[in-house]
Amino acid sequence: MKMVVCENCGSTEIVDMGGFRMCSYCRTRYLLQQSDAVPRASHMALNDDIARLLQKCRENPREASRYANLILDIDPNNAEARRYL
Ligand SMILES: [Zn+2]
Known part of the structure; x- marks a missing residue:
């Protein structure tokens, strides 16, 4: 610190x-x-969340922008999520 x-x-x-x-x-x-x-462990958990939400984007295109917004709340620079907006 x-x-x-x-x-x-x-x-x-x-x-x-x-x-x-x-x-x-x-x-x-x-x-x-x-x-x-964000300690290291929970930072990795966030990356898991992002991966899961990206998966949902691929599986559920109609809801993809909603999931993409959740991803961008976690990681505003996520290039893959931006494509679903
Ligand atoms: Zn002071």
């Missing part, structure tokens, strides 16, 4: 609250970066 400095008061006492971080001095909240917030 990289060093975090509070933008509000300059404190380095940033507490990880799980899902977000909070400055223990001024209580400013910081949302975690996507790459910090």
Whole structure:
């Protein structure tokens, strides 16, 4: 985890609250970066979800754009999902 400095008061006492971080001095909240917030295991689970949703796109073309939007919620740059929009 990289060093975090509070933008509000300059404190380095940033507490990880799980899902977000909070400055223990001024209580400013910081949302975690996507790459910090998603541990490796659940990141792989997301890739599984994407693979499953892509499969649904192929099997169910009428619903493909709906599934594609779900994929793009997870991975906005997914080129294959964009083709189904
Ligand atoms: Zn602060």
